[in-house]
Amino acid sequence: MEGIKITKEVDARGSFCPGPLMEMIRLIRSAQVGDVVAVISADEGTKKDLPAWIKKAKHELIAEEPVEGGGTRFICRKLH
Amino acid sequence: MAKNILILGGGTGGSIVANILARSLSPQEASITVLTASPQHVYQPYQLYIPFGYQDPRKIARSERSLLHRRVSLVVDPVEELDVKNQKVVCRSRKSYPYDYLVIATGSTVDEEQIPGFKEGADHFYTPEAAFVLYEKLQNFNGGTIVVGIGGLPYKCPVAPVEFTFMLEEFLTKRGIRQQSEIIYTFPLNDVFNIKTAADYIKADFDKRNIKTELFFNLAEIHPEKKIAESIEGTELSYDLLVMTPPHKGAPFLRGHEIADADGWVQTDRHSLKVAQLENVWSLGDTTNLPVSKAGSTAHFQAPVIAKQICAAIRQETVDSEKVKYNGHVACFIESGYGKATMLDFDYEHPPQPPPPTEFIHFQKLALNKFYWYLIPKALI
Numbered sequence: 001m002e003g004i005k006i007t008k009e010v011d012a013r014g015s016f017c018p019g020p021l022m023e024m025i026r027l028i029r030s031a032q033v034g035d036v037v038a039v040i041s042a043d044e045g046t047k048k049d050l051p052a053w054i055k056k057a058k059h060e061l062i063a064e065e066p067v068e069g070g071g072t073r074f075i076c077r078k079l080h
Numbered sequence: 081m082a083k084n085i086l087i088l089g090g091g092t093g094g095s096i097v098a099n100i101l102a103r104s105l106s107p108q109e110a111s112i113t114v115l116t117a118s119p120q121h122v123y124q125p126y127q128l129y130i131p132f133g134y135q136d137p138r139k140i141a142r143s144e145r146s147l148l149h150r151r152v153s154l155v156v157d158p159v160e161e162l163d164v165k166n167q168k169v170v171c172r173s174r175k176s177y178p179y180d181y182l183v184i185a186t187g188s189t190v191d192e193e194q195i196p197g198f199k200e201g202a203d204h205f206y207t208p209e210a211a212f213v214l215y216e217k218l219q220n221f222n223g224g225t226i227v228v229g230i231g232g233l234p235y236k237c238p239v240a241p242v243e244f245t246f247m248l249e250e251f252l253t254k255r256g257i258r259q260q261s262e263i264i265y266t267f268p269l270n271d272v273f274n275i276k277t278a279a280d281y282i283k284a285d286f287d288k289r290n291i292k293t294e295l296f297f298n299l300a301e302i303h304p305e306k307k308i309a310e311s312i313e314g315t316e317l318s319y320d321l322l323v324m325t326p327p328h329k330g331a332p333f334l335r336g337h338e339i340a341d342a343d344g345w346v347q348t349d350r351h352s353l354k355v356a357q358l359e360n361v362w363s364l365g366d367t368t369n370l371p372v373s374k375a376g377s378t379a380h381f382q383a384p385v386i387a388k389q390i391c392a393a394i395r396q397e398t399v400d401s402e403k404v405k406y407n408g409h410v411a412c413f414i415e416s417g418y419g420k421a422t423m424l425d426f427d428y429e430h431p432p433q434p435p436p437p438t439e440f441i442h443f444q445k446l447a448l449n450k451f452y453w454y455l456i457p458k459a460l461i
Contacts, residue, residue: 015371016371017269017274018233018268018269018274019371021269022233022268025268025298025312028312029312048270049269049270052270052296053270053296053313056296056313057296057312057313057314058313058314080314
């Protein structure tokens with residue numbers, strides 16, 4: 001993601017649901033409004049749960065991108 | 081020369097490990113010491129029954145000394161520092177205890193401070209004192225909205241809030257105020273429980289008993305004066321009575337320690353239960369960062385795995401890591417109310433398949449509660 005600076009990223013590969021989602025919640029809790037944070041997960045359940053949580057919490061899912069070595073990087077901006 | 085085995089924590093996990101080791105090793109092979117913060121051993125599952133008046137908070141603890149083998153030394157002195165490099169712990173008395181082998185079983189503690197307004201606005205049953213306060217409030221409750229939920233992950237005994245909700249529904253019905261009451265159950269994830277098979281069963285029963293749910297509810301703040309619980313997702317729930325599982329943390333000396341994370345959950349190997357790749361330190365029960373329930377049942381199945389490894393290490397025997405390993409086994413009852421219960425029995429590879437609730441399973445749980453003192457900490461089963 002060119003032009004977007006990720007403030008903090010957690011590699012949650014190897015942990016299963018709800019691990020990656022809780023990592024995203026922890027990141028958002030500790031971030032400032034406007035910050036962009038990311039979680040990498042290889043867990044299948046995360047693909048559904050993480051975007052659903054971001055939508056419910058009214059933040060912005062900027063991108064889901066594949067990561068070298070397997071897994072997906074979920075990039076989210078804290079909006080409030 | 082006898083080796084020094086130090087066990088931190090005198091709860092279910094620490095007691096079982098100590099008693100197995102005392103029966104397995106001779107005094108020439110090892111001395112065994114349990115270092116604990118309290119002389120009392122509380123049977124925590126009883127706390128669930130206190131709010132409904134089914135259990136007396138003064139009768140749910142026994143002396144830890146009475147539960148330990150005579151060869152186990154008991155020292156009541158809370159640990160304040162752990163130095164894994166020099167193999168010693170320092171306690172509140174400033175006395176230092178060296179070890180050759182260490183087992184960390186210091187469990188988890190509630191941390192109400194983490195959520196603004198929690199202390200003033202929420203009740204819970206995760207300590208005998210808090211459970212008794214809730215008992216008084218439920219006795220005086222005459223209808224309204226009760227919100228039951230989880231204030232942070234992970235927390236001790238994941239099914240306890242579900243059991244509480246079922247028992248609450250029965251309690252209100254028996255008191256004749258169910259019609260005037262609304263029960264709302266909140267959960268931080270997009271389902272009512274973090275194991276799919278159990279969630280399906282629980283959700284079906286909630287629907288049948290008109291228990292509402294609010295999912296993706298991560299408690300952010302409680303406003304006691306307005307009686308509102310607010311989530312980080314922006315949901316606000318009004319309540320007349322708020323029963324929230326408080327956030328939990330590991331023991332204070334472990335928070336931010338090199339072998340643990342910021343909240344004090346100890347980095348533990350999921351099969352050997354060894355800590356942070358150290359060869360002479362193990363952890364079990366609530367203390368670990370493992371993705372299994374924080375419950376006495378977990379510690380019960382983990383303790384023998386650790387005891388076998390320590391015995392082998394002292395006798396310089398080789399351990400077959402395929403045979404001596406923890407497979408994630410947890411077995412816990414779920415009280416369903418109306419004199420019935422079901423059960424979750426699972427491991428890393430096999431999710432639970434809870435059977436329909438029966439009176440028989442409920443009586444099994446009551447029997448376990450009664451016989452706990454004689455069988456579990458003493459490691460007889």
